[in-house]
Each structure stands twice: as C-alpha cells, then as structure tokens.
Amino acid sequence: MSHGHGDNPYLGHHWDNMEQQFSSAKLGMWLFMAQEILFFSGLFCFYAVLRFNNPEAFEYGHQLLDKIMGAVNTIVLLLSSLTMALGVRAAQTNQKRATCIFLALTFLGGCGFMVIKGIEYNAKGTHGSLWGLANFKGEDGVQKVGFDYGKAFSTDLAPEPPAERAAKPEVASDAETAAIEPGGMVAEALDQKEVRSILFGEALPPPGKHGGHEEDEHAGDDGHDHGHAGHVEQWGTPPPTAHIFFSVYFGLTALHGIHVVVGMGLIAWVFVNARRGKYSSKYFTQVEVVGLYWHLVDLIWIFLFPLLYLIS
Amino acid sequence: MSESQTASASPQSVKFGLEAPNFFTASKGLASWLLTLDHKRIGIMYLIAITIAFALGGAFALMVRTELFFAGPTITSDPNQYNVWFTVHAAMMIFMVIIPGVPAALGNIILPLMLGAKDVAFPRLNLASFYFWIVGSLFLGSVLFFGGVDTGWTFYTPYSIIGTGSTMATSVYLALFGVFILGFSSILTGVNFIVTIHKLRPRVMTWFRMPLFLWAIYSTAVIQVLATPVLAITVLLLMVENFFGLGLFDPALGGDPVLFQHFFWFYSHPAVYIMILPAMGIMSELISIHSHKHVFGYRFIAYSSVAIAMFGFIVWGHHMFTSGMSGLLNAVFSFLTFSVSIPSAIKMFNWLSTMYRGSISINTPMLWALGFMFNFAIGGLTGLFLGTLSVDIHLHDTYFVVAHFHYVMMGSALFAFFGGVFHWWPKFIGKMYNEKMGMVGATMVFWGFNITFLPQFIMGSQGMPRRYYDFDPAFLIWHQMSTLGSYLQAAGFVVCAYTLAMSLVKGRLAPANPWGGNSLEWHCQSPPILENFETVPDVEDCYDYTDWQYDRELGGYVLKG
Ligand SMILES: [Cu+2]
Numbered sequence: 001m002s003h004g005h006g007d008n009p010y011l012g013h014h015w016d017n018m019e020q021q022f023s024s025a026k027l028g029m030w031l032f033m034a035q036e037i038l039f040f041s042g043l044f045c046f047y048a049v050l051r052f053n054n055p056e057a058f059e060y061g062h063q064l065l066d067k068i069m070g071a072v073n074t075i076v077l078l079l080s081s082l083t084m085a086l087g088v089r090a091a092q093t094n095q096k097r098a099t100c101i102f103l104a105l106t107f108l109g110g111c112g113f114m115v116i117k118g119i120e121y122n123a124k125g126t127h128g129s130l131w132g133l134a135n136f137k138g139e140d141g142v143q144k145v146g147f148d149y150g151k152a153f154s155t156d157l158a159p160e161p162p163a164e165r166a167a168k169p170e171v172a173s174d175a176e177t178a179a180i181e182p183g184g185m186v187a188e189a190l191d192q193k194e195v196r197s198i199l200f201g202e203a204l205p206p207p208g209k210h211g212g213h214e215e216d217e218h219a220g221d222d223g224h225d226h227g228h229a230g231h232v233e234q235w236g237t238p239p240p241t242a243h244i245f246f247s248v249y250f251g252l253t254a255l256h257g258i259h260v261v262v263g264m265g266l267i268a269w270v271f272v273n274a275r276r277g278k279y280s281s282k283y284f285t286q287v288e289v290v291g292l293y294w295h296l297v298d299l300i301w302i303f304l305f306p307l308l309y310l311i312s
Numbered sequence: 313m314s315e316s317q318t319a320s321a322s323p324q325s326v327k328f329g330l331e332a333p334n335f336f337t338a339s340k341g342l343a344s345w346l347l348t349l350d351h352k353r354i355g356i357m358y359l360i361a362i363t364i365a366f367a368l369g370g371a372f373a374l375m376v377r378t379e380l381f382f383a384g385p386t387i388t389s390d391p392n393q394y395n396v397w398f399t400v401h402a403a404m405m406i407f408m409v410i411i412p413g414v415p416a417a418l419g420n421i422i423l424p425l426m427l428g429a430k431d432v433a434f435p436r437l438n439l440a441s442f443y444f445w446i447v448g449s450l451f452l453g454s455v456l457f458f459g460g461v462d463t464g465w466t467f468y469t470p471y472s473i474i475g476t477g478s479t480m481a482t483s484v485y486l487a488l489f490g491v492f493i494l495g496f497s498s499i500l501t502g503v504n505f506i507v508t509i510h511k512l513r514p515r516v517m518t519w520f521r522m523p524l525f526l527w528a529i530y531s532t533a534v535i536q537v538l539a540t541p542v543l544a545i546t547v548l549l550l551m552v553e554n555f556f557g558l559g560l561f562d563p564a565l566g567g568d569p570v571l572f573q574h575f576f577w578f579y580s581h582p583a584v585y586i587m588i589l590p591a592m593g594i595m596s597e598l599i600s601i602h603s604h605k606h607v608f609g610y611r612f613i614a615y616s617s618v619a620i621a622m623f624g625f626i627v628w629g630h631h632m633f634t635s636g637m638s639g640l641l642n643a644v645f646s647f648l649t650f651s652v653s654i655p656s657a658i659k660m661f662n663w664l665s666t667m668y669r670g671s672i673s674i675n676t677p678m679l680w681a682l683g684f685m686f687n688f689a690i691g692g693l694t695g696l697f698l699g700t701l702s703v704d705i706h707l708h709d710t711y712f713v714v715a716h717f718h719y720v721m722m723g724s725a726l727f728a729f730f731g732g733v734f735h736w737w738p739k740f741i742g743k744m745y746n747e748k749m750g751m752v753g754a755t756m757v758f759w760g761f762n763i764t765f766l767p768q769f770i771m772g773s774q775g776m777p778r779r780y781y782d783f784d785p786a787f788l789i790w791h792q793m794s795t796l797g798s799y800l801q802a803a804g805f806v807v808c809a810y811t812l813a814m815s816l817v818k819g820r821l822a823p824a825n826p827w828g829g830n831s832l833e834w835h836c837q838s839p840p841i842l843e844n845f846e847t848v849p850d851v852e853d854c855y856d857y858t859d860w861q862y863d864r865e866l867g868g869y870v871l872k873g
Contacts, residue, residue, distance in 0.1 A: 014430035024433050024511040031503045031537055039541035046560060049571055241566050247558035
C-alpha cells in the first residue's frame with residue numbers, strides 16, 4: 001500500500017491521520033460487539049422462553065451443575081479481564097515487557113477457564129446429564145424416552161405445575177426398545193449415542209440392555225460416591241423435560257466457549273506482534289480492540305453464570 | 313453554492329476517461345482482482361457473482377413456472393422435486409442476490425465515491441465479506457448436489473427437523489450453514505459501511521447534506537448489524553437441534569416450533585427492509601437526477617428511512633397470524649404493521665412531487681425507476697390487505713402473498729437495483745450502453761413482470777394456495793398467463809445483459825457526468841482513478857443541478873463557466 005502522508009507505517013492509505021484511523025477501528029469494534037450482544041440476546045430469549053415453558057426442568061437441572069467450579073471460572077475470567085486491561089495500558093505506555101507478560105497471563109486465564117469447563121463437561125458426560133432427550137439419562141442413569149408428545153404439541157403455552165409432571169410414571173427404557181412418536185426417533189436416538197460415544201469415549205450400551213450399567217462403571221469418578229437412591233433423595237426425580245435444561249446449558253456454554261477460544265487466538269496474535277515491538281503509544285489499535293472483545297466475552301459469562309448455575 | 317464547486321478533473325480526462333489511468337489499469341492479472349482491496353473492484357466482483365446467482369435462481373423460477381403451465385405433471389412427475397425448485401429459487405434470490413445486491417455490490421462501488429473517500433473504512437474486512445459471500449453461496453448452492461432442500465426458504469420447524477437418517481438431512485445442514493455464513497458477510501458489510509459513513513465524510517458534508525442513497529445505506533447497515541445476528545443464532549440452533557436432538561424446536565422432544573417462527577421473522581421482516589431500503593435510496597437519486605429537479609422533501613425522505621428501519625423491528629408477527637398467537641398479539645402486530653406504511657408512503661409522495669414539473673429524461677435508468685413506482689404502489693397497497701387481520705386469514709399462504717412479495721422484492725427492490733446498475737454503469741465501467749436497447753430491455757421486463765404477477769393476485773384471492781405442485785383446472789388460464797409472463801421477463805433480462813455486454817465492446821467512452829447529477833461521484837473521472845479523487849470538491853447541495861450544462865459534443869454535462 002502506498003502512503004505518501006504521515007510517518008506512521010501503520011496508517012492506511014485512505015485515512016487522513018492516526019486519530020481518525022484509531023477512532024474508526026474502535027467504532028467498528030463497538031458495532032461488532034453490538035452484533036455479538038444481539039447474537040447472545042437471541043440465545044437469552046431462547047433461554048427465557050424455554051425456562052418459562054419448562055420451569056421444573058430448570059429447577060431440577062441447575063442443582064446438578066457444580067456451583068464451585070462455575071464460581072471459580074467466573075473469578076478466573078474476571079482476573080483475565082483485569083490483566084487484559086493492564087496489558088492494554090502497558091501497550092499504550094510503551095512498556096513492551098509488561099505488555100507481553102499481561103497478554104500471556106490473560107491467555108493463561110483463558111486456558112484455565114477452558115480446562116475447568118472441560119472438567120465440568122466431562123463430569124456431565126460421565127453422569128449422562130447431556131443435551132437432548134436421547135442423551136439425557138439423569139443422575140440415576142436411566143434414559144428418559146417417554147416424553148408425552150401429545151402434551152408437548154398442545155397449543156396451550158402455560159406451563160404445567162411441576163408437581164403434576166413429577167407425579168407421572170416414568171417410562172424407564174432403552175432407546176432401542178421404546179417406541180416413540182414420531183417414527184424417526186429411534187433411529188435418531190441411536191445416532192445421538194454414537195455422537196456421544198465419540199465425544200466422551202463412552203461405550204455404546206449393548207442392545208436390549210438397560211442403560212443403567214454405566215452408572216456403576218463411573219460411580220467412583222466424581223468422588224461423591226452416592227448411589228442410585230442417593231441421587232433421587234438429594235435432587236428429586238428428574239422431570240420429563242429435564243433434558244431441555246441441559247440442551248440450553250450446553251448450547252449457551254459451548255457458544256460462549258467458542259468465543260473464548262477465538263479470543264485466545266486473538267490474544268496469541270497480539271502477543272506475537274507485541275513481542276516484535278509493533279505496539280507503542282503511537283499505535284496500539286489491535287491490542288485495544290482485542291481487549292474490548294475479551295471484556296465482552298467476560299461480560300457474557302457474567303450473565304451466563306447466574307442464569308445457569310444460580311436458579312432458585 | 314456554485315462558488316464553492318471546483319472541477320476535479322481536467323477536460324482531457326473527462327473526455328477520455330477510459331484512456332486515462334483508472335482503477336482498471338492500475339494493476340493487471342487475476343490475482344490483482346481476487347486479492348484486491350479496492351472497493352470498486354470488490355464491488356464489480358460482487359456484481360459478477362450476483363449475476364451468476366441471479367441467473368441460477370431465475371432458472372429455478374422458470375422451472376417452477378413451466379411446471380405450472382398445465383395442471384398435473386408437466387416437466388416433472390415428482391412433487392418433491394417441485395418443492396426443491398421453489399425452495400432453492402427463493403433461498404438463492406433472497407440470501408445470495410437481493411440482500412447483498414444493492415448494499416454490498418452497488419454500495420461498495422458507489423458509497424466511497426459519493427463520500428469523496430478513497431475507500432471504505434476497512435478494506436480488508438470488505439474483501440473478507442466478499443469471500444464469506446462466496447463460501448456461504450457455495451454451501452447454499454451445494455445442496456443441489458445432495459438432493460436439494462424442500463423446506464421452503466423459511467426453514468420452518470418441524471419441516472426442517474430431519475433425522476440424520478433422511479436423504480434430505482445433508483442438504484438441510486448445508487443450506488443452514490450457507491445462510492449462517494452469508495449472514496456474517498452481510499453483518500460485516502454493515503459494520504464497514506456504518507463506520508465509513510461516520511468517519512470518512514468530507515468536512516463540508518454534514519449529515520443532512522448526504523445524498524439520500526447514503527441515508528438509505530446507513531439505515532440498512534444498522535438493520536444488518538442488529539437483525540442478522542438473530543438469524544445467525546436461529547439457524548445455528550436449528551442445525552444443532554437437527555444434529556444433537558436438543559429439544560428446542562422439535563415438539564417430539566418437548567420443543568416449541570412456533571418459537572422458531574418468532575426468531576426467524578424477527579430477522580426476516582427487517583430483512584425485507586435490508587432489501588427495499590437501499591432500493592429506495594437509489595430511487596431518490598434516479599428520480600431527482602433524471603427529472604433534473606431538486607429532490608422534494610429531503611429531510612422527510614431521510615427521516616423516513618430511519619423510521620422504516622426502526623418500525624421494521626416490531627412488526628414481524630404479521631407473518632404468523634395463523635400460527636396460533638393470542639388474539640391480542642395478532643391485533644397489536646396488525647396495527648404496528650400499518651404504521652410502516654406511513655414512511656413508505658412519504659417516500660412515494662416525495663418522489664412524485666420531485667417529478668412534478670421537472671424536465672424528465674426518459675432513459676433506461678428512469679424507466680426502471682418508473683417501473684418501481686408502479687410496482688411498489690401495487691406491492692405496498694396489497695401489503696395493507698395482508699396486514700389486515702381478518703383479510704389475512706383468508707389470503708394467508710395463497711398466491712396473493714406470492715404476488716405481493718414479488719411486487720416488493722422483485723418489482724421494487726430488483727427494479728431499483730437494475731435502475732442503479734444502468735445509472736452508474738457509465739461511472740464505474742467508463743462506457744455508455746445503447747440507450748434504445750436498454751429501454752427495450754427494461755420495458756420487456758416491466759410487462760413480463762406484471763403479466764406474471766397480476767394474475768397471481770386474482771388466483772390468490774380465489775383461493776389458490778402457494779407452494780402447490782398441482783392446481784384446480786379453474787386456475788389454468790391464470791397460471792398460463794403467469795408462465796408466459798415469466799418467459800417475457802427472462803427474454804427482457806437477456807436483452808438487458810446483451811445491452812451491457814455490448815457496451816463493453818463498442819460503447820462510446822463515458823463522460824464524467826452523463827446525466828447531470830451533482831453528488832460527488834459525478835465529479836470524478838469515469839471510470840475513477842485508483843484512489844477515486846485527485847481533489848475532493850466542496851459540494852454543499854448534491855441535488856442542486858443548476859451549475860451543470862449539457863455539452864452536445866461531449867455527450868454529457870460540464871460545469872458552467
Ligand atoms: Cu414482514
């Protein structure tokens with residue numbers, strides 16, 4: 001690109017000066033963040049509608065999430081936001097070493113968040129508290145394939161009282177043996193199991209057998225070591241819609257997780273540039289913009305944490 | 313105002329634009345196009361790509377119309393095949409042609425020129441948006457190799473929830489993913505244009521001195537940034553729902569299918585304005601310039617663009633009057649829908665007032681603009697029928713709806729788009745086309761269009777449902793008229809394409825200002841140099857044409873004195 005004006009090599013040919021270029025980049029980033037917020041607002045609307053329609057699922061499901069892990073993750077992400085802000089400050093004030101250190105710390109914070117998230121996901125996988133009807137087995141390890149199709153299709157949007165739903169007899173049966181409307185469900189359920197076996201390395205249950213045996217295999221894994229009866233005693237019987245909570249949980253956290261990973265990629269990129277000495281008080285747009293993005297990722301988690309973990 | 317204007321180009325370069333250095337000659341080779349950061353080249357690549365998509369989508373439309381020439385099987389005996397055709401036609405025309413058509417393609421070329429800027433704010437992002445468009449279109453187009461999608465372009469659940477075992481499943485994933493990526497292309501273009509308009513306006517151009525096309529593009533960009541992410545999350549969740557069986561939309565799993573409709577239309581109604589608003593912006597330019605008269609009611613037109621953008625967000629429920637919403641909600645959405653007609657009517661009346669006692673040049677761009685006026689009046693007024701709750705219950709999902717939205721989407725949005733292409737063609741290509749042929753093409757498309765879609769209003773009001781492969785023989789005559797009209801349109805488009813192609817071969821060199829416009833793009837050379845302007849003139853009122861006079865020898869307008 002030809003320049004011919006100004007002495008800063010980072011000034012694009014179509015700008016008058018660095019000031020204009022910087023404020024444009026910032027405006028662009030704010031608009032992009034508005035777009036991200038709308039994206040997550042859509043998700044939060046889904047959350048609201050589904051929670052309104054299935055309050056019992058959310059009341060039941062949230063107890064199964066590990067609040068300690070969630071809280072630790074919140075703190076990790078908040079700290080990483082702090083180090084990011086310090087990194088931007090360091091870049092603006094020509095402190096190359098400090099910039100690199102703070103960016104590296106922020107990156108580590110992102111790693112920590114993802115590792116903790118991974119541990120949580122893994123625990124959910126072991127317990128069968130996964131998304132969708134075909135994957136959710138509840139802590140008692142019994143797959144629920146007895147969803148009331150007619151009820152779900154009724155146009156009445158008013159939620160059923162939780163007590164009434166819980167009182168219904170559960171159909172505890174394996175996907176292969178249960179016939180469910182519409183006809184395609186059984187074939188689909190099989191595929192879901194395959195997906196899960198790929199994701200979590202679980203063995204596919206032999207046909208005709210009760211899914212419950214998996215619980216015995218992994219009983220000691222979570223360290224709590226409570227038996228079958230213990231789960232029901234502690235958390236109550238899972239309502240038939242419990243899988244919807246976990247669909248929402250995995251949907252929201254996975255999409256947020258993708259944003260964390262993208263953010264970490266961006267931080268790695270500005271870290272490399274920072275080490276090469278690209279940033280100074282004369283040019284720090286990239287650090288600033290990546291910082292804004294990272295704060296947004298943090299902010300979204302601040303909303304997600306109470307919405308998913310702290311339901312009363 | 314005249315004293316502040318200065319000619320930016322020497323008479324020599326005005327006369328022989330294409331022979332002077334310009335953005336075509338700035339660099340050579342395929343890579344210099346594919347990797348270009350120049351907004352004009354990116355815009356031209358968009359135009360080429362969109363033309364291909366338009367031809368493909370048009371071919372599917374012709375197949376649909378041909379199938380309906382006779383009741384029963386005509387060219388296919390498989391009704392599902394017919395479903396695939398209309399779905400692919402609609403998905404391509406909406407997501408690949410009309411939505412990016414004016415903003416991304418024409419906007420890319422014209423917006424920086426109108427601003428007197430060297431480029432858009434983020435040239436790299438601009439190129440990325442183009443490649444997002446390409447990748448998204450490839451995904452959407454690839455469904456043709458996997459049996460196609462038959463859900464309708466709306467992807468309503470539970471039609472679109474397909475078990476992984478079905479043959480249609482792959483196509484639905486591909487189509488949804490394509491729409492997701494095309495959405496990002498649209499969002500990034502919107503971000504780029506908002507920043508460009510905020511930050512790259514010349515000092516003398518205040519907000520209320522901007523050409524009205526820029527107001528329209530700005531309002532459009534706001535909708536693109538605020539509405540498209542909701543579509544993105546919706547199709548993403550639908551994909552995940554399909555793949556993992558989440559139970560968000562699928563009633564069999566405890567989900568709520570109407571929830572999908574709400575989210576889909578929360579985007580797709582504003583998307584109607586992503587398609588029509590920039591077209592209205594073009595209209596304001598065409599009507600004023602070719603009537604050689606100052607635009608009437610500038611502020612009203614500008615504010616009405618913003619008003620349409622705002623109202624557009626709160627009317628989506630009018631697509632769902634029969635989906636089982638509460639009576640109160642239906643009534644509220646019906647009422648709000650009527651409110652959108654006010655700013656649209658304001659624009660129509662202002663254009664008419666602009667033409668009143670103007671000296672109207674009847675040329676190709678103006679014919680397209682007049683076609684827009686006629687079609688938009690019909691499309692807009694029939695929209696009121698559909699927004700009226702009781703009438704909509706009768707007309708919902710009939711050909712009346714099909715005719716209505718074609719009058720708005722094609723008869724208006726695309727007519728303005730083609731008007732814009734013919735209007736700015738001399739500017740960015742540097743050649744004049746054959747005016748007579750251009751007018752013949754525009755006239756053929758106009759008549760073809762009306763012969764195609766007027767009968768559909770009649771059929772619809774008599775109860776012919778949309779998306780049906782077969783029909784009652786009582787509708788035969790209307791269907792046959794409609795099909796013949798579609799052939800006339802196709803022929804008209806061939807004439808248009810031929811006109812433009814021939815202009816490249818033997819058109820005369822275009823002057824800088826062939827029509828007598830005064831916005832900044834008419835002050836630079838045709839075609840522009842790489843960085844558009846040598847010096848940006850101070851234009852205070854871009855709709856004041858009094859400083860320009862026609863030069864017979866040059867075949868264009870020059871500044872007086
Ligand atoms: Cu609408």
